[in-house]
Amino acid sequence: MTESDLPVVQLTPGRWGDPAQTVEVPEAALAALKHLGVRRTGVAVEAEQVVDGEAPGALVELLGVEHVKVDSDSRWAHTRGYSTPDLLRARAGDRADMPEAVLFPGSHEDVLGVLRVCSELGLAVVPYAGGTSVVGGLAPSRSFVAMDLRRLDQVDELDEISRTVRLGAGLRGTAAEAALKDEGYTLGHFPQSYEGASIGGYAATRSSGQSSAGYGRFDQMVVGVTVATPRGTVELGRAPMSAAGPDLRQLWLGSEGALGIITSVVVRIRPRPVERFFEGWRFGSFAQGLDAIRRLAQDGPLPTVLRLSDEAETAVNLADPEVLGGASGVQAIVGFEGTATAVRRAAVAEVLVDAGGEPLGEEAGETWRKGRYRAPYLRDPLLDEGALVETLETAGFWSKLPALKAAVTDALVKSLGDQGTPPLVLCHVSHVYETGASLYFTVVCAQAEDPIGQWRQAKTAASTAIAAAGGTITHHHGVGTDHRDAYAAEIGPLAIESLQAVKRVLDPNNVLSPGILLPEN
Numbered sequence: 358m359t360e361s362d363l364p365v366v367q368l369t370p371g372r373w374g375d376p377a378q379t380v381e382v383p384e385a386a387l388a389a390l391k392h393l394g395v396r397r398t399g400v401a402v403e404a405e406q407v408v409d410g411e412a413p414g415a416l417v418e419l420l421g422v423e424h425v426k427v428d429s430d431s432r433w434a435h436t437r438g439y440s441t442p443d444l445l446r447a448r449a450g451d452r453a454d455m456p457e458a459v460l461f462p463g464s465h466e467d468v469l470g471v472l473r474v475c476s477e478l479g480l481a482v483v484p485y486a487g488g489t490s491v492v493g494g495l496a497p498s499r500s501f502v503a504m505d506l507r508r509l510d511q512v513d514e515l516d517e518i519s520r521t522v523r524l525g526a527g528l529r530g531t532a533a534e535a536a537l538k539d540e541g542y543t544l545g546h547f548p549q550s551y552e553g554a555s556i557g558g559y560a561a562t563r564s565s566g567q568s569s570a571g572y573g574r575f576d577q578m579v580v581g582v583t584v585a586t587p588r589g590t591v592e593l594g595r596a597p598m599s600a601a602g603p604d605l606r607q608l609w610l611g612s613e614g615a616l617g618i619i620t621s622v623v624v625r626i627r628p629r630p631v632e633r634f635f636e637g638w639r640f641g642s643f644a645q646g647l648d649a650i651r652r653l654a655q656d657g658p659l660p661t662v663l664r665l666s667d668e669a670e671t672a673v674n675l676a677d678p679e680v681l682g683g684a685s686g687v688q689a690i691v692g693f694e695g696t697a698t699a700v701r702r703a704a705v706a707e708v709l710v711d712a713g714g715e716p717l718g719e720e721a722g723e724t725w726r727k728g729r730y731r732a733p734y735l736r737d738p739l740l741d742e743g744a745l746v747e748t749l750e751t752a753g754f755w756s757k758l759p760a761l762k763a764a765v766t767d768a769l770v771k772s773l774g775d776q777g778t779p780p781l782v783l784c785h786v787s788h789v790y791e792t793g794a795s796l797y798f799t800v801v802c803a804q805a806e807d808p809i810g811q812w813r814q815a816k817t818a819a820s821t822a823i824a825a826a827g828g829t830i831t832h833h834h835g836v837g838t839d840h841r842d843a844y845a846a847e848i849g850p851l852a853i854e855s856l857q858a859v860k861r862v863l864d865p866n867n868v869l870s871p872g873i874l875l876p877e878n
């Protein structure tokens with residue numbers, strides 16, 4: 358089974374993934390959690406009842422009554438995203454951040470019409486693609502309507518000579534892969550949220566998938582964008598590269614709804630791989646492994662998937678330490694897709710052996726491949742058990758990476774330790790570049806009485822450490838509301854003012870996702 362065979366999953370509020378695919382916490386993990394002081398804290402609360410919302414008549418007239426939902430179930434299903442605080446709020450029955458209505462436009466012209474009406478009425482509007490935001494990207498600063506883009510699901514303008522295709526913003530990643538498979542192509546974008554996320558969300562957040570070493574980040578795949586704004590349409594990308602001024606496509610990639618609604622993108626595609634091969638490698642330490650993957654990133658050759666777990670993550674991931682041949686150390690996963698993978702594989706192996714790596718064989722690689730979308734399913738049962746589980750990520754230059762990792766880990770350990778809930782902090786690298794890489798942290802500890810406040814404190818400490826150690830506040834999750842202030846501090850007041858000025862031109866009545874990405878001015 359490959360990604361193009363995975364079904365489109367209907368996410369439900371407050372729990373990740375396909376409701377039919379539950380996961381139980383392994384006994385060994387439950388025992389380990391007890392050492393962290395994790396205890397069941399109570400039962401989920403039923404959400405308070407709410408009355409139906411209201412939608413302005415002009416929107417109903419524009420889209421038709423069947424495409425404007427005001428019932429509480431539809432509104433609840435479009436409330437916030439899937440960060441751990443989002444899940445905890447949903448479990449606590451917190452109905453704040455619900456949209457007043459959910460709109461389902463069916464075309465670019467519909468989106469333009471909605472934005473025109475919303476702008477006239479001063480009504481805030483937030484685009485909703487797959488709804489998998491983990492940074493508060495769907496909870497603006499004031500009452501709003503959600504614009505669910507699922508009807509914008511076209512796959513057209515396939516150009517087999519240039520290897521590009523136009524994809525609608527509301528097309529789920531899974532549906533895009535299934536459609537491309539029929540034509541013999543793949544996008545190659547597989548984030549861990551692949552079962553839920555959509556094309557527009559990938560573009561609007563600069564998403565990065567697990568095969569980024571081979572296929573690149575999503576923003577590197579986009580060659581054209583079509584954007585609807587309250588002032589009209591912007592269409593960019595008449596050539597793959599251009600020297601005609603700054604590349605304005607980049608203004609909307611990562612803009613998270615604040616500067617317009619991306620209604621479709623033209624993306625680069627590649628032929629479906631005829632071969633796929635995944636294998637594990639062992640290194641004596643994270644430092645040694647980091648050196649090895651840096652050599653691949655800088656001097657090549659690059660595999661399609663390249664990830665390196667630190668000591669803590671390796672120990673947690675490997676239920677059977679014999680996978681490492683009984684030795685200590687860390688595990689790396691290396692994957693190859695395409696044609697003639699054996700040649701690349703041999704060349705990569707040569708570099709890894711030279712850097713001190715030991716091959717662990719295909720089983721380790723296949724175990725990772727088969728479980729790659731299962732890990733997020735563990736978060737809900739862990740929360741049920743009274744554990745606090747959350748992730749955060751950053752990126753930095755190679756020379757700064759070890760200090761960045763240490764600073765973030767120390768900040769999390771100190772903050773959560775001071776709160777009486779010492780954590781386990783796991784880390785891996787899964788996106789590499791010639792000049793640096795991302796660091797992805799998973800944090801597990803006991804839930805305190807106020808787990809949302811507990812995490813906020815720890816996250817603030819981690820964000821402060823990231824800034825001080827020269828990292829970026831996010832490599833691929835985006836800014837949303839959670840990272841808005843850190844982002845403003847990272848790029849500085851003049852850069853923020855410039856973006857706010859652009860927003861004023863495109864969105865004079867400030868209806869596009871207010872408070873998301875940019876501070877309000």
Ligand SMILES: Cc1cc2nc3c(=O)[nH]c(=O)nc-3n(C[C@H](O)[C@H](O)[C@H](O)COP(=O)(O)OP(=O)(O)OC[C@H]3O[C@@H](n4cnc5c(N)ncnc54)[C@H](O)[C@@H]3O)c2cc1C
Binds near residue numbers: 494
């Ligand atoms: C379990 C889990 C695993 C994850 N793993 C990864 C991962 O591996 N890699 C990764 O990059 N991310 C990951 N994420 C984060 C998230 O999936 C990504 O940010 C994803 O790109 C969001 O896509 P979406 O379609 O769900 O967008 P949404 O959550 O619907 O929207 C995200 C933001 O973009 C805005 N937006 C949506 N569509 C548009 C549009 N058409 N035009 C303008 N703005 C728009 C929204 O208003 C919101 O602010 C993960 C999330 C979860 C819950």
